[in-house]
Amino acid sequence: MSTKIRLMRMGKIRTPFFRIVVTDSRKARNGLSIEEIGRYVPGQEPSIMEVNSDRAQYWLGVGAQPTAAVEAIFKVTGDWQKFKGLPGTEGTLRFATPKPAKSIAYEAAVKQAMDEPKEGATTMKKKAQEKLAAKANPAPVVEVSEPTATEVVAEVSEPTATDVVAEVPAEVTTTDVVVETEEAAAE
Template sequence: MSTKIRLMRMGKIRTPFFRIVVTDSRKARNGLSIEEIGRYVPGQEPSIMEVNSERAQYWLGVGAQPTAAVEAIFKVTGDWQKFKGLPGTEGTLKFATPKPAKSIAYEAAVKQAMDEPKEGATTMKKKAQEKLAAKANPAPVSDVVVEEAPQADVISEETPVEAVVETAAVSEPTATDVVAEVPAEPVTSEEAAE
């Protein structure tokens, strides 16, 4: 039986990934395979190429023929050079830089947000700024008390409190005085009947 090492397409439309499989050469592209020996994801930068080197060497040794695409992948990973006995068995595979964990990035952002001043984060309207300024700089209470205390002493020294009360009582008219000034109108019997 003649075997081939080829790519089996998987994935959605416009986002393919491939399995590197060993299959009978007479089977369909995505038909039943004998063994899966790797995978290839071209949609990422750099492309992901994973090959089980031991199994690839076995199948190449027993006569499986790789397709052109799989041969190119084997050259990048170094498996083709190893099979042919050529120098450069380490391959030219590029590795993606590891991304920092999302939890570490989140914790750093929270820490940075906690360090920022809270007052400068948003702008306020003028009235709100004035209220905030008034709360921040209240009028000193001790100055107001000091000014009022000497004036109260001066008033008590000039006139006694009893004299002030007497003058106020004399100037106000009483209710009995008002009644005495206005004469009562006589009520006639005609007005009472109506």
């Protein structure tokens, strides 16, 4: 049986990742595999390449043929040089720089925010700035002398309580009202 070491595609439409598998050469790309020996994620920077070196050396030793893409991955990880006996078995694999913890970045941002002055935290609208400037720097008041007119005050006598006579209507008795209504009804 002829075996191949190739990539099995996994993942979504635009975010692929691959498993490095050993499979029968007559099987489909994503068909049944004999063994999974690594994985490859090209969507990240730098790409993730993980290979189980012992299993890769075993399968290369028993005659499994790697595809061109898998051979390139083996050259980067150093497995191909180790199999062929070439110098450079350490490979040229780049490692991602470790990212600082998010909690440290958050604490640094909070500390920086505490050190900033409070006055310039927000900007005011233009009209509000003009009002504040007017209150802080009042315009100088210039006195202009104008001719004054003499005021004439006329004396007005206010009515007192003795001048006002209260008109109180005479009391109306109910008998007068009854008589008036009977007369109106008779007519």
